[in-house]
Structures are given as C-alpha cells and as structure tokens.
Amino acid sequence: MEPLLRAENVAKRFESGGAFGSRQEVRALAGVTFSIFPRTTLAVVGPSGSGKSTLALCLACLEPVSSGRIWFARTEVTALNAERQRAIRPSIQMVFQDPASSLNPRMSAFELVSEPLHIQKRFDKPERRDRARDLLQRVGLPREKAAQRPDEFSGGQRQRIAIARALALEPKLLILDEALSALDCSVQAQVANLLIDLQASLGLTYLFITHDLAMAAHLADEIAVMERGQIVEMGAARSVVNAPQHAVTRRLLLAAPGVSNSALEPQAV
C-alpha cells in the first residue's frame, strides 16, 4: 500500500537575530523520516521542545522546510511553488490545542464551519449551508446551538467545532496538535470517540501529537517518539509501549500518570 504522506530527511531551522547582533540558530527538526499510511493513526510523542509542533506545521505546509522532501499522495509537496502548495492545503487540515484561541470569537459556530468553504469558493450558497449543517450534526453539536458564539460553548464543544471546521474541505489527513490536552478527562473520551468514529466513516488519516501516552496508545496504530528534532523510535503502538527500545521512550512511559505512581519515591531535594 502506498503511504499517504512520506517525509524524507525533513529539517527545519529557525533563525533569530538581525543585522546588529549575533545570529542564533535553532534546529527544530534535524532529519525526520517517516511515512503514514491511509486510514491509520500515527501518534507522535516526545518531551517538550522535541519538535512535534514544528513537524506538524511543516507537514501542513504552514511553515516551509529548510531541507528535506515531503510527498503527499505521490506529489512532492516540497518541490511545488507556493501557489500549488496552497492547492494541496485543503487535503491536510489541522486542529489545535486551544479551541478558545483558534476559533474567531466573533463568528458563530455555523459561520466558522462554512468559512473554509466560502474561502475556497466551493459550492454555491445553499449547498454550503447544507454542508455546514451536516458537519455540525456529524460532530454531535445540537442544531439549536449553531448560531451561538464560541464563548457560549464548553471546551469539548469548541473542539468539536474546530474538528467540524477542519473537515469542511474534506481533507484526507487531519493533524491534531495536542487537540485533547486542554480538555477534562470525560470530555477527552467523548472527543476521542468522535475521532475514532470519523476515521471509520470518512476514511481519515490522523497524525496525533500528544503528551498523553495512554491516549496515544489507545488511539494510534503506530507511535513515533521524538527527541530534539529527531525520531528516535517508531513502530506499532503495541510494541513501542510494551517493549520500548530507546531510553527516551522508557522515560516517557515511566512518567505517564497512573504508571506505578505509588512506586515513585520522594526524590532527595
């Protein structure tokens, strides 16, 4: 089977400092290579600063890569010019961690979901309306609430709006950057179930970035562990979790809440 997305040696450097001072270079990604197969979920885990979010932005074509190549459905995305790259964007959509800041507070749920359709000039008005209604229903938002603004919804409902909005352009790949992290436990379960459901019914592929190893292990087919801009371990979820090879993976597993907490001794301070 052909991978839906393939990255080869992707590197990303950020530079700070201007004409008057020393240049500082930050290597956010240092040669990342992996593939994601269609209709599967790849979870990316790692300590803070390991480059997970940068990877997400590069894959979504929101940040240009410094070097390396990315293929999406057999097209080499990195070789395209800006305009052609923009044409690929509808197929790769992102959902962010904080729905409060990623949704325009002045737009209603309905407007938020129909905006992408409007921008991409797809369909005429009545069809856009139908599609938007359809999407909101699919994510489980009650019909009466479509005209309300984000601040009138709960955190879980806001994330659903964000997901519905991401689905508006019928993407093939959905990148979820800590999309569940800001939610309460019971709400995480609800949104996770929604994601599982959508993957089955719409044939979506997910790149799921998270700190929560338990949720990653539950939702993902494969897990990639990152550290300092590189993938240090990658494999089937079961094997990564049950038989970790790399020290970072083992560290992350030990640190996950609920894992032999009572065995942790108070550190000497």
Next chain:
Amino acid sequence: MNYFLRRLLQGVLLLIGVSFLTFLFSTLAPGNYLDEMRLNPQISSATLAALRSQYQLDRPLPIRYARWMNSIAHGQLGYSFAYNSPVAPLLWIRARNTLLLAITATLLAWALALPLGIWSAERRGRLPDRALSSATSTLLVIPDLVLGLGLLILTARSAWFPTGGLFSVGFENLSPIRKLSDLLMHMALPVTALVLSALPLLIRHIRAAMVEVLGAPHLRAAAAHGIPHRKLLYGYALRAAANPLIALFGFSVGTLLSGSLLVEIIMSWPGIGPLLLEAILARDLYVVIGGVLFSTVFLVAGNFLADVLLYWADPRIRTMAGAR
C-alpha cells in the same frame, strides 16, 4: 546599546525628513517675505531685486536647502527677515519659555492623572468611577481653544491671575522669592489650560491599563500571598501596566507641546507659539523652519525618553535586546 543607537538614528533621520518637508512646503506656499514690501510703492523694484538676491530667494530650492543644512552644521539656524537677526538666539529665548510651560504641564498632568486613574480603576463600575468618567468626557469634548478663552475670561473678570505675559512690570526690582511667585502667577493660567486639556485622555488610558492589570492572574496570586494592598497597587499593578503607560507618556509629551503653542497664543505667553504664528503670516521662512524643528526635536526627545524608560521598566525588552 544597539537598541538605543538605532532609536537615535531614527530620530535624526526623522529630523532631517521634517526639515526638508518644512522647507519644501514653505517655499511651495505662494508668496514670500518680500510680497508685503512689493505693495509699498516707495520701494523700487531694483531694491526688491537686490533684497531678493541678498536673501537668496532667487536661488533654486535644493541649493537653498543645502546652504541651510550647511549653516546648521555650523550651529546657525538661518536668518530671520522680520527680526533682522539670526534665528537661533531668537528661538532659544522663546523655546525656554515654551519648555517651562510644557514640562510643568506634563508633570502636573501626570501627577494628577495617575492617582485619579488608579483610583477610578479600583472602583470600576461604581459611582465614583462613573462620575469621573462623565467629568472626563465633558472635558474631552471642549476644544482647547474654548478652554483657554474660557479661563481667560474668568481671570479677566476676577483678576485672580494676570491675564498674559511672562512677568509683571517692575519685575527686575523684586526679590527672588517674589520673582518666583510672580512667575508662578503668570504661569498658572496657561498651565491650567494645558493640564485640563491633557487630563481626560490620560486618565482614561491610565484607567484602562490599570483595569486590565487588576484582573490579571498574577495580581490575584500576589493577593493570595498576602501582599499588602498598597504594594499590590503600586509595586505590582502599576509596574505591570507600565508598558502602555510609558508609550503614552512619550506620546503625551508631543501632544502637550503642540497644544501649548495654541495656548501661548491665546494667553500671550512669549513662547514659540506666537513667534511661529507671526513668522508664518510674514513668510519668515527660516524662523518657521526653526520653530517646527524645535517641536520635532522635543517630540523625538520625548519618545526617546519613553524608549529609555521602557527599556528600564520591561525586562523582556532588555533581554531581547541583549540577546541580539
């Protein structure tokens, strides 16, 4: 250091730009100093022509600008046709008076606006806050001109304060203490007019900045630690609100100066204002440019001061600038 050098450079460039534009506009405006004389039949056209070439009014614009820039480099600001003397000393006497007014008014306005703004921010939504808010709205709506004239009328009727000028007659004979009190009496009216016109906007901005900070999590956290109320307000809240307020300070210096020009004219305060007005009407080119440049220098200095204060007050700017 680079941070300040860059700001300084920007200021200098601004001055050069302003001087050029002023030069341009003044010369482009129809008429010149000699037009008045032309109407006088007693002055022959030969005299006029001679005067023209003497004052270099027949040279093309760029040459005149270049010569003017050259004289700046030598510390001279050009020559006044009307007063028949170099511009610099003329400007300097008047500038001192304007600075006296503007600086006093700035300090006084802020000294009043800060406590009032903080006080009303603490009582946000309640009666005292709303009362102050209507008062400031009313003041805001009254134009400076009307304010100045109103005060003038009030004083003229009541004779509490002198209605104009810098000194009373017989100033030289007074003792130092009485000289000071005489000066203060003369300053009272123009300073009041300036302070009243600047106060409403300052209070509103200070109040807005404080209201935002008072709701901030770190203030609640500090209160949770039992930090006493006064320290919370001034040591924590005001300090956090410093950024927008310092920027406001830089801005207020500039507006206060331009406001003072108008007030000086109304109240016959011998500052740059009346000088500038006369010079514009008489087409006294170099005085006009000198006056405008003075205002710009003051504005740039005010903003530079604000930058310095910001650097000192906000560690994030310091570390960012230092890391470069």
Next chain:
Amino acid sequence: MAPLLDVQNLRVSYAAQTGQCLTALAKVSFALQPGETLGVLGESGSGKSTLAAALLRLLPAKGRIEQGAVHFEGRNLLRATPRELEKIRGDRLALIFQEPSLALHPAIRVAEQIGDVIAAHKSFGRRAVREQARQILAAVFPTEVERIANSYPHQLSGGQRARVLIAQAISCGPSLIVADEPTASLDPETQQEILALFRALRQKLNLSVIWITHNPLLLEGFADRVLVLYAGRVVETGPASSVLSSPRHPYTQALLRCLPPSIEGGLANHKQCLPVIPGEAFVSVAAAEGCRCLFEPRCMERMVICTEREPEMIQLNPTHAASCFKHVD
C-alpha cells in the same frame, strides 16, 4: 485531634451577566487533618477553583459566599477582617494558582517576588529577607539557584516557574497549601518532577495539602483522601485507595471508566470507543435548589427519586461517603 481545616456547609454563588444568581458551590463540607493530603477531583463546572478561591476569600467581584463556615487553625476565615486575612494568606495558608506562566509578575525578578511574600509577613530586614528567599529557592531548585534567583519569569521554563510558585507558597512556613491544578499545563515528565518535589516538601515541612485536579490518575499514590466534586456539590469522599479503585458514586465510577486503558495493562480495547459519560458538562443554571440530583440527567443508574430530591451524603463506612440514592436502604 482537631482538624486543621474544617469547612461546613459552604455555599458560594456568582452573579451572572443576566443578573441571575448562579450557585457555584453548595453544601460543601469536609475536614482536613494536619499532615493530610486531600485530593479534590473535579472537572470544569464542578466548582473546584471556586472552592480554592473561597477558602481565602479571593473570589472575583461577582462571587459571594452566602453561607457556611471555614474554620482554619481555630479561626473562622469567613468572619475574619481584611487585615487578619492578609496576615493569614501566604503565611499560614498558601494558594498556588493554575497556570504558572500567568501567576508570576512579568517584570519583577524571581527572588524579589519570593522576598515580597516573606517581607509581607515577617519583620525581617532587607538582607535577611534576601537570605531567606535564597534559602527557599535552594530548597526547591537542586541546581543553578543563583541564575534562577536573578531571572525574570519569561526566562524560565514551565517547570521552573511551577517550582517558583511552590517556593513562594512555602516561603513563610504555612501549615496548609492549596494547589489548584498547578501542573495542568506541564508535560508528564515535569509533572512527575513537581509531584515528587511536593512529596519531599510535605514530608520535610509537615504540610497539609489540598490538591485540586481534574485528572484522577495524578491523585493515585499522592493523596491520602479524595473528595469528588460535581456541579458544586460533594458527591463522594473517602480514602484515595477506595475512591479511586472502588468508587461508589455513579459519577466517580463513570469518570474512572472513561479513562483510556492503562498502558501497563496491555492495549485492551485498542481503537475501540471508550465508555463515556453521556451528555455535556454541567453548566450552572438558576434552577431551584434541592429539587433534583444534578447528575441525574447523565446518570446510567438513575431512578425516579433522583428527579424529586437532592441526595444527602450517606456514610458507607466510617471513612467513605457518597451522596446517591442507590445507597439508601
């Protein structure tokens, strides 16, 4: 032994924008013994942050404590004067707020912020305050004390900021620390470090701790007792081991069921839907009090009586209680 903190029948309400009075907490009662760690488990809308703020009377302007008593070290905090409260806050009872990145003043150095807390309560001279602040920082940061002391908050990482908040909290030697989700925004490794730090400190300083969180897994092996909040009411309370492993209230049971399976247990139910609590999170409405159980709309074990009255706390054994009609014989 007299409890260190004794909360009785606490009731807190907020004035909503529409002018209505919304109840954030009602009938909240619990006691905390010296040296005990109480975990308060609650999700959004449960009133947990309101509880933390109410204990110190630091509610926002729209909040009001309508009734109840908060006895701390023999004194009722709800009757204390503002001066007395200022003295207690930070000195005897310390609060650690959520979001370490927001709880520190951005333009004041860390050591000074800790020093300010000390100076507010002790009459030390300036040098003594500085010394004390250094010592506290050394207790909380294993290395690089000098550099951290002179830093500003934005120069520190999330975990370091959390430690600074802890340093501020312990600086005057309080007997009780209330921590409101201090690790919510941190990654798991840092979370564990902070928890370990807390364990060490509470042992060394004989602290009582109220640890508020929405994640039950954090309380395992950390809290002695657990109190579960839902819709502003206490629905269950008991020893951590019993509440977390064999909960008796339908809400607690449902909450623990909807966690993803533990990693240690192999990947059971991989990619299957998780059991959820149906319906949306509780949102306070100005309904009449006491007329129904607030969890009833989402409860899998609801009965007719649940729509008629609010349940009382029923003591299931000397240490474990739950407020649910199914335990009424």
